[in-house]
Amino acid sequence: MTPPRSARAIVAISAAWIAIACGRADRPAGSPDRFTDAAMLAEGARYLDDPAFRQAAVEESFTNPSNAYSQLRLTSYGLATKGWDLLPEWSPRSDVMTRATAEAAAAGAALPDPAPIWDGARPATMEAWIALGREVFFRYPLRKEVYVAWALARPDDAARVGVRAADDGTYPGVVRFVDTRGATQIGMTCAMCHADVSSGRVVVGQARRSFDYGALRLAYHAATGTSAPPDLARRMRTWGPGRADVTEDDDEDPVAIPDLWGLRHQTYLTQAGTIVHAGPASLAIRQETQLLTSNHKAIRPPRELAFALAMYLYALKPPPAAPPVDRADAITRGKALFGEHCAGCHTNAALGGDLVRAEAVDTDRALADGAARGTGKYRPPALVRVAFAAPYFHDGSVATLDDVLSPARLEPSFKGGFLGPGPVRGHRYGTDLAAEERAAIVAYLRAL
Amino acid sequence: MQRILGVSLLFLPFAWAVACSSSGGDSSAPSPTGTVDSPGGLHVSAALASVHLGDEKCTHDESADVAAQSCAAPLPDAGPPKGTGLCGGPCDFSSVQIAFTAGKTGTTAHVSVLSGAIVDASTGAELQSLTASTPLVWNGTKYQPWDETIAASSELKASYTLSPPAWSTFDRDGSYERQYKVRIVVRLDGGAPVTLESQAVTRDPPVAT
Numbered sequence: 149m150t151p152p153r154s155a156r157a158i159v160a161i162s163a164a165w166i167a168i169a170c171g172r173a174d175r176p177a178g179s180p181d182r183f184t185d186a187a188m189l190a191e192g193a194r195y196l197d198d199p200a201f202r203q204a205a206v207e208e209s210f211t212n213p214s215n216a217y218s219q220l221r222l223t224s225y226g227l228a229t230k231g232w233d234l235l236p237e238w239s240p241r242s243d244v245m246t247r248a249t250a251e252a253a254a255a256g257a258a259l260p261d262p263a264p265i266w267d268g269a270r271p272a273t274m275e276a277w278i279a280l281g282r283e284v285f286f287r288y289p290l291r292k293e294v295y296v297a298w299a300l301a302r303p304d305d306a307a308r309v310g311v312r313a314a315d316d317g318t319y320p321g322v323v324r325f326v327d328t329r330g331a332t333q334i335g336m337t338c339a340m341c342h343a344d345v346s347s348g349r350v351v352v353g354q355a356r357r358s359f360d361y362g363a364l365r366l367a368y369h370a371a372t373g374t375s376a377p378p379d380l381a382r383r384m385r386t387w388g389p390g391r392a393d394v395t396e397d398d399d400e401d402p403v404a405i406p407d408l409w410g411l412r413h414q415t416y417l418t419q420a421g422t423i424v425h426a427g428p429a430s431l432a433i434r435q436e437t438q439l440l441t442s443n444h445k446a447i448r449p450p451r452e453l454a455f456a457l458a459m460y461l462y463a464l465k466p467p468p469a470a471p472p473v474d475r476a477d478a479i480t481r482g483k484a485l486f487g488e489h490c491a492g493c494h495t496n497a498a499l500g501g502d503l504v505r506a507e508a509v510d511t512d513r514a515l516a517d518g519a520a521r522g523t524g525k526y527r528p529p530a531l532v533r534v535a536f537a538a539p540y541f542h543d544g545s546v547a548t549l550d551d552v553l554s555p556a557r558l559e560p561s562f563k564g565g566f567l568g569p570g571p572v573r574g575h576r577y578g579t580d581l582a583a584e585e586r587a588a589i590v591a592y593l594r595a596l
Numbered sequence: 597m598q599r600i601l602g603v604s605l606l607f608l609p610f611a612w613a614v615a616c617s618s619s620g621g622d623s624s625a626p627s628p629t630g631t632v633d634s635p636g637g638l639h640v641s642a643a644l645a646s647v648h649l650g651d652e653k654c655t656h657d658e659s660a661d662v663a664a665q666s667c668a669a670p671l672p673d674a675g676p677p678k679g680t681g682l683c684g685g686p687c688d689f690s691s692v693q694i695a696f697t698a699g700k701t702g703t704t705a706h707v708s709v710l711s712g713a714i715v716d717a718s719t720g721a722e723l724q725s726l727t728a729s730t731p732l733v734w735n736g737t738k739y740q741p742w743d744e745t746i747a748a749s750s751e752l753k754a755s756y757t758l759s760p761p762a763w764s765t766f767d768r769d770g771s772y773e774r775q776y777k778v779r780i781v782v783r784l785d786g787g788a789p790v791t792l793e794s795q796a797v798t799r800d801p802p803v804a805t
Contacts, residue, residue, distance in 0.1 A: 216773060216798055223795040224646065230629050231795070234645035234695035236734035236753045291804070330738040361803065377652075380802055394805040396798045397773035442804045445646035446693060446739070446755055519773045520801075 182427040183412040183462070185274045192277070192455045195429040196270075199233070202226040205429040211421050211503065211523040216396045218422070221437055232440060238447035239266050242287040242325035245334070246317045249324060250300045262325050262332070270452055274459065281460025284453045285352070286343075289325045289335030290442040295361075295368045296322055297334035305367060310359030310389065311340075315348030321356075328447055338457070341405045353464040354536065355405035357390035388567070391544050395520035403515060404544030407537055409466040410498025410530040419542035420515050421503040421527040431458040466533045474591035482592025485585050489578055498530035499596070511541050511574030535594040539566035546572055549593055553586040555579040626779060626793030634784035638702030638748060643695045645753070647778045647794045649714075650688035652763045688800070690758035692728065692780060694792070697751050704747040705784040707731075707754075714761050717775035717796035723766040728756035728780065746784075763799070772799050 181187055194201040203226035210218035224231040241262040243249070252259060265287050271277045299306035300322065306312065313319050321340025327333045344354040362384030369376050376384065383393060383400065393402040403419055411431070417423040423434055436454035440447070472479070486494075495501040503525035506516035516526055526542060540546040547566040551557045556564075558579065563569040578586060628644040696707065712726035733742035734753040746752060758778070767774060775796040783789045 216775075220795075220797065230643050230645075232646060234643055234753065235693055236739075238737075326738070328739050329732070330740070384802075392803050394801060394803045395772075396801045398771055438805055441800070444648040444650070444688070444691065444800065444804075446648065446691060 179427075188428040188459065188462070189274060189277075191428050192432070192459075195432050195455060196451050199226065199228045202429070202433070203228075205426070206433055208426050209423055209430045209433060211416065211424055211525070215422070215522050216519055217521045220396075220441075221433075225433065225437060232437075232445070232448055235440070235445070235448040237450050238328055238443070239264065239268070239450050239453070240287075240289060240325050240327075241265070242289055242323045242335070242337075244286055245300065245319040245322040245324055247303075247313050247319075248317060250303075250319070253324070254301050259324065262323075266450065266453060271456065277456045277459040278463045280453070281456035281458070281463075284449075284457040285338045285460055286320065287323055287325075288337055288439060288449065288453060288457075289323055289327075289333075290337060290340075290439065291335060291444065292327055292333035293322075293336040294334070295365050296336055296340075298368050298371070299364060300334065306364075309361075309364040309367070310356050311364070312345050312358075314345045314350045316350075318350070320345060320350050328443070342408050351467055353408040353461075353466065354533075355390060355407050357405065357539075359405070360387065360389040361392050362387035363389075388544075390539070395515070395518055397518045397520035399514040399518045399520075401512075401514035401518055401543070403542050404539060406529065407466075407533065408461055408464055409532040410496075410500065411464070412462045413496040413498040414500050414527070414530060415496070415502055416527045418521060419527055419529070420518075420521050420523050421525055422521040422523060428455075428458055428462070431461065434458075435461075467536075469533065469595060470535055472595055474594060478588050478591040479595045482588035482590065485581070485589050486592050489581065490589070493528045493577075494531060495528075496530075498532050499528075499534075500530040501528040503527055509574055510576070512543050512545065515542060531593060531596055534596055541572075541575065543567075549590045550586075553578040553581070553589060626791050628792055628794055630782075630790040630792050632707075632782055632784045632787065632790045634702060634705035634787045636703035636705055636785065638705045638746070638784060639699035640705070640707075640746060640784060641695075641697040642782055642790065642792060643697075644778075644780065644792045644794045645693040645695050647693075647797050648691045649761060649776065649778075649797060649799045650690040652760050690726075690761060692756050692758055692778060692794075694754045694756070694780070694782070695752070696746055696754060698746050698748050700749050702748050704745055705787075707744040707746055708783045709756060710781040710783055710789055712758060712781070713779045715777050715779055715793075717777045720777075722779075723776070724762055726761065726778070727759040729759070730757040732756070772801050774798065 182191065195205065206221055206226045210222070212218060213222060227233055241264050243262040249259060265283050266280060271280055296311060299309065299311050311319065311322065320343040321337050323335045323337055325333055325335050341356055341359060342353060344351045344356045346354070365376060366381060366384055375381070386400070387393065387402045390405050391402040393400070395401055406419065415425050417425050417431065417434060423430055425431065432451070432455045435457045436449060436451060439449040439454065493501045493504055503523065505525055506513045509526045511526065516522055516524055535549065538548060540549070540552050545565055545567050546552050546557065547564055551564055551572070552575065556562055557572045558576065560571050562571050565572045578589060630642055632640045632642050709728040712728050713722045714724050714726055715722050731742045731744050732739035732755045739755050742754060775798060777796055778794045780792045781789045782792065
């Protein structure tokens with residue numbers, strides 16, 4: 149039975165009234181007009197100064213409010229008089245480590261006090277926000293890192309697990325900082341995973357696919373005669389370079405570190421789409437709570453730093469595309485085929501898209517179904533510079549772009565999987581196309 | 597139509613209350629917040645701001661370790677660490693952060709954490725008693741040692757190290773997804789004890805992001 153039109157109208161009006169009364173954002177989630185510079189600065193002001201807005205923003209930020217990640221934030225964040233809002237605000241002093249400072253420290257030399265990341269003045273322009281965000285990205289410690297500290301004294305071993313200095317002498321992602329108790333420590337920042345060192349240059353936003361955090365920790369334990377809990381040690385051995393299990397559950401669901409380009413076009417954040425990317429406040433809250441939880445929930449970062457970090461991430465530009473290796477006509481044909489066969493899911497300007505049910509994608513489901521961050525769905529990744537982004541899929545299980553579309557990957561005899569021999573299931577899309585068509589699509593993807 | 601509209605308008609305030617309420621619940625149930633009174637007339641609001649659940653085998657005195665050695669330099673090749681937690685890691689201590697807000701009157705009082713416990717979040721069953729040690733207070737830039745005194749009109753953000761939960765004794769799998777709560781009993785001087793109970797939390801994963 150269909151309710152009378154007038155009743156339906158009243159229900160709709162009531163719902164809208166409730167949403168407005170509760171302080172919910174009044175523009176649609178993920179609407180592009182929330183990501184213009186002016187709109188982001190306006191939303192930033194509300195995020196910084198309006199507790200009711202923050203609470204409303206966090207409440208609209210989760211695809212599955214029941215998973216552990218969402219629940220923790222819904223019960224702890226944005227509550228003004230209780231929870232995480234009562235934690236002290238920590239604006240650290242922190243310097244990026246360099247070869248020189250690492251060598252001096254190893255030699256027992258005194259080093260100058262690390263400098264403050266922020267002078268406490270709120271930026272007034274987008275450029276200033278982005279500049280501050282860069283400092284946060286490279287210098288705000290996620291935690292003290294005894295494993296990285298240990299590795300710095302062994303540069304060759306460190307390089308083998310992806311902890312390496314750039315040509316300018318800096319170790320991106322490694323800092324020397326004054327911790328929350330006043331002791332000087334070695335720490336890790338966002339740049340450890342999300343800035344690569346390629347041919348000596350720092351490529352910000354590119355996943356550091358050589359970083360093998362599990363191997364680093366195991367090497368530390370082996371060298372120092374200490375041990376990790378046996379189950380954790382077993383799990384860390386399976387991570388491999390560019391992957392780690394970061395979820396608050398017991399599933400085996402290590403994920404590949406993602407690139408960060410094209411973020412403002414994504415309607416969801418994280419591979420399982422845990423976070424609804426409704427607006428810039430969604431990313432700022434993601435960063436604020438990440439800096440808080442990774443520092444053992446003892447402090448919270450100044451919100452200005454979280455918002456600045458979000459602005460920096462939105463501003464990241466990918467490196468130039470590789471010189472074309474395919475014929476122009478193949479790329480053109482591949483683009484047309486992509487539009488025909490792939491663009492139904494890879495819909496947005498970064499060629500990512502809205503969530504797809506995990507059973508439809510049919511890749512490994514542990515992350516999508518996990519108690520920690522699961523949504524029952526996966527997010528089509530952005531395809532910006534996808535040629536540089538191997539291995540593919542959320543778990544890094546596919547070694548090459550050709551394999552993504554190859555039907556051979558689905559066969560038991562397949563031996564080319566990034567995680568070992570055997571079939572790599574899921575994302576069958578395109579595997580039924582003719583070889584020439586698949587090659588054309590790959591040519592197009594390589595040109596992105 | 598008028599009747600439908602009238603009913604809907606009556607319904608709106610109720611809908612607002614329901615839709616906008618966060619947790620609600622039984623007011624007598626343990627809560628993250630409470631009021632602690634001292635015999636000297638000081639009223640203090642106490643709130644559990646956060647709980648961090650760390651590793652099981654942290655065997656050394658963290659405060660002594662931090663004070664005794666700088667971790668500025670990479671670890672020397674001086675053999676294996678003595679016990680767990682050399683240079684602050686790989687041992688990850690549990691902790692609880694409590695915000696205290698004192699009223700405007702009353703004499704300075706001493707805060708005591710009388711006891712603590714980790715409980716199953718779904719059943720409320722106590723799994724293990726915990727001790728809180730190493731009281732620290734935020735001084736604007738860092739946590740510093742604290743004598744646990746609190747004066748009228750003061751607002752303090754404190755942190756205590758919790759004794760390590762023995763995960764292996766009450767959770768064979770050392771689960772990272774099982775939900776716990778932490779109970780802390782605080783008192784001001786010889787006043788009545790007050791129990792604070794955290795929201796449900798999990799152990800922090802090995803790589804928190």
